[in-house]
Amino acid sequence: MILLSRRSLLSIAAVVDIALHARPLPVAAKILAERHNLPPRHLETVLQALVRHGILKGVRGPRGGYELARERRRVTAGDVVRAAMTVTGEDGLPPMPDSRLVDDVVGPAVKTASEAFLAQLDAITIDDLCRKAERNAALGGDDRTLDFAI
Template sequence: MILLSRRSLLAIAAVVDVALHARPTPVAAKLLAQRHNLPPRHLETVLQALVRQGILKGVRGPRGGYELARERRKITAGDVVRAAMTATGEDGLPPLPESKLVDDVVGPAVKEAGESFLGALDAYTIEDLCQQAEQKAVFGGPPPALDFAI
């Protein structure tokens, strides 16, 4: 059973994808969407939320796209999910329906469980997920060697 929203799963996948493919040039949203069989517009709100939260950096121009805003070992899956939740407003909604039972008993229990869940996701860095993706060759093999000769 997966407890994350589809948008949160997509956000984690997008950040790992960018971490794996953003060198030497940023990853275009169009290519990112293509690799995940999605329409490009479907990713835009998630990518923008990730930029606003300082996880991704948007690069403008003809060779623009997205790259990590900080080191992949310093970004956790929990950070990415929290950013994705801000894109949909999931994190600030009051519990529904409004009742004393929900407000005093069920709501706090669910909030505590959610915080524990996000805490568990904080144990996984983007670096960890990138290493797993490379070991399992999810994109078809090892990344091409970079040549820095000019």
């Protein structure tokens, strides 16, 4: 059972993909969407949140796209999930119940578990995931990381 939302999983995958493919040119959202079989619009809100949180950097222009804003060893899966969580919004959900059981027992227990889960994600860097992807040849799409300089 995976506890992360689809948006959080996609966000981590997008950041790893960009870390692997953003050299020498940034990764266009369209290319990223194609590699993950998603409509580009679906990715834009997540990518913009990652830019706002300093994880990605947007590059404008005809050869623009996204690249990492920091070294991949300085970005954790927890950072990415926290950024993705800001886009989900719970505006359409009904209000929380006014319940002492929720306030005094269930809520604090879930909060503790959530903090432990995020702490585990903080121990996983994007560099760790990139290395694993490279070992498993799970890069997807064209490999623009190759350097053919002579």
